[in-house]
Amino acid sequence: MLFLVRMDVNIPADMPEEKAAAIKATEKAYSQNLQREGKWVSIWRVVGEYANYSVFNAESNDELHEMLSGLPLFPYMDIEVIPLAKHPSDIH
Numbered sequence: 001m002l003f004l005v006r007m008d009v010n011i012p013a014d015m016p017e018e019k020a021a022a023i024k025a026t027e028k029a030y031s032q033n034l035q036r037e038g039k040w041v042s043i044w045r046v047v048g049e050y051a052n053y054s055v056f057n058a059e060s061n062d063e064l065h066e067m068l069s070g071l072p073l074f075p076y077m078d079i080e081v082i083p084l085a086k087h088p089s090d091i092h
């Protein structure tokens with residue numbers, strides 16, 4: 001099952017820079033592990049915003065929720081999930 005996910009990141013302005021940098025580094029490793037596993041299919045920066053659009057391949061809503069809620073930046077994110085179905089005009 002494919003899901004389009006938008007993540008908007010809102011790190012509190014008063015968070016110490018070192019703590020923010022550590023969370024971002026952990027987030028990057030977490031994301032890249034899921035990408036290597038084929039679960040996090042792609043990630044794109046939204047131009048001019050601290051946000052991304054990502055495509056996830058999950059077995060179920062529960063698996064997607066587990067992946068998203070495990071994000072180190074999860075406490076500082078607004079997340080929108082759009083389930084995707086095959087388009088009848090898709091030639092692939």
Ligand SMILES: O=C(O)CC1=CCC(=O)O1
Pocket residue numbers: 007009027028029031050051052073
């Ligand atoms: O920078 C972001 O958009 C948040 C994020 C998700 C995965 C990652 O490495 O950073």
